[in-house]
Amino acid sequence: MVENIVIIGAGHAGGAAAISLRELGFSGSIRVIGDEAEPPYERPTLSKEFLSGADASPVYLANEDRWSELKVTLTLGVSAQAIDRDARRVTLSDGSQVSYDRLVLATGGRARRLDAPDYPRIHHLRTIEDARTLAAAARPGARAVIVGGGVIGLETASTLVGLGLSATVLEAGERLLGRNTPADAAAWIAEAHARIGVEIHLGRSxxxxxxxxGGLTVGLDDGTTLDADLMVVGIGIIPCVELAEAAGLPTAAGVLVDADYRSLGDPDVFAIGDLALRVFGDAPAPRRMETWAHAQTSARAAALAILGQPGELEPTPWFWTAQCGHMLQIAGDPSVADSVVARGDGVRLYLRAGTLVGAACLDQPRDFGTARRLIGKALTPETAADPRADLRKAAA
Structure with missing residues (x-):
């Protein structure tokens, strides 16, 4: 009998898991433990609307009254220090202990830092407090250097330019968005940044x-030096696996879990969100997914498994990024494609053996919505390539 569920991590995934458990009918005790003082919130606006000041607060998953209505206990401003799996007990940083029947790990990751002195003018962007600190430093006319040409770095560059700063992006790879975005889509974003005046250095570390x-002097590997009033480091996250490792759970670049997000080392422990590294069936090499959508879907999948309810058909993975006045949306896995269909200027469809495996759309929400539904279906390339044709008609 599952009567007591403890969730370590009060971010998006952890909060979503608590809400999903109630929506699925769980009536026992739910406690969410988080080291931030804030209740669970979504992170995407931190580099956009919240940083710019357009939104006075981040997007909270629920307000105080709603958490009370759900009868979810939020234990905030404390961290989990140790897990005793034999006793099914978690020790917290304030010395207290909480017991569990099922434990959900949703500790996500921490911002990766430079091997450099931690000067006050060097910023990271992972939490609400990070965003507030950066916003206070972002004075119009200031020069910002952004290290990392991934989603966070580029969204931040776009926002800072909108606030009246100049922005220079340093990317060690040969193109932007190299980890999770196809080359055509990355080129669209590079062009958008060039139009608003962002200076981009590729292949530079x-x-x-x-x-x-009054500032910083930044030296590059080619001998170039840049003057900056502030720096933002956006070079990814380090999964917070230490708690799981100390408890003897199997980890790698995340906590190893099965298809239901259950730990491979303990059936009473689950890991979700950015922390989860799934290993199951004939799936390709395991990898973590750091997206808003995965926080939601992994939370619900784990909740279903905890309650012994049948799993649901997993939705096609997808993510979006808003930059420079544009919306880029990616669905599926374009990296496994063997051919690409260009559908006008802002849509690319990625096929493998004639079957749609991925899509990238710039400011084309209708085509994106259709493409998401067609993932896994064979397409007629000639029809799919005609932007005047209904994309649904391209499905064989």
Whole structure:
């Protein structure tokens, strides 16, 4: 009998898991433990609307009254220090202990940092407090250097330019968005940044950062130096696996879980969101997914498994990013495609053996919605390539 569920991590995934458990009919005790003082919130606006000041607060998953109505206990401003799996007990940083029948790990990751002094003018963007600190430093006319040409770095560059700063992006790879975005879509974003004046250095890595009166001096591997008033580091996250490792759970670049997000080392422990590294069936090499959609879907899948209810058909993976006044949306896995269909200027369809496996759309929400539904179906390339034709008609 499952009567007591503890969720470690009060971010998006952890909060979504608590809500899903109630929506699915669980009536026992739910406690969500988080080291931030804030209740569960979504992270996407931190680099956009919240950073810019357009939104006065981040997007909270629920307000105080709603958490009370759901009878979810939020234990905030404390962290989990140890898990005793034999006793099914978690020790917290304030010295208290909480017991569980099922444990959900949703600790996500922490911002990866440079191998450099942690000067006050160097910023990261992972939490509400990070965003508030950066917003306070983002004065119009200031020069910002952004390290990392991924989603966070580029969204931040776009927002800072909108606030009246200049922005220079340093990317060690040969193109932007190299980890999770196909080349055509990355080129669209590069062009959008060029139009708003963002300076981009590809194939360049950071060698030195030194503090000077009023700013920073940034040295690149080719000998170039840049002056900056502030720096933002967006080079990914490090999964917070230490708690799981200390408890003897199997980990790699995340906590190893099965298709239902159950730990491979303990059937009473689950891991979700950015922390989960799924290993199951004939799936390709396991990898983590750091998206808003995965926080939602992994939370619900784990809740279903905890309650012994049948799993649901897993939705096609997808994510979006808003930059420079444009919306880029990616669905499926374009990396496994063997051919690409260009559908006008802002849509690319990725096929493998004639079957749609991925899509990238720039400011084309209708085609994106259709493409998401067609993932896994064979397409007629000639029909799919005609932007005047209904994309649904391309499905064989």
């Amino acid at each position: 950071l060698k030195t950062v030194t503090e000077r009166p």
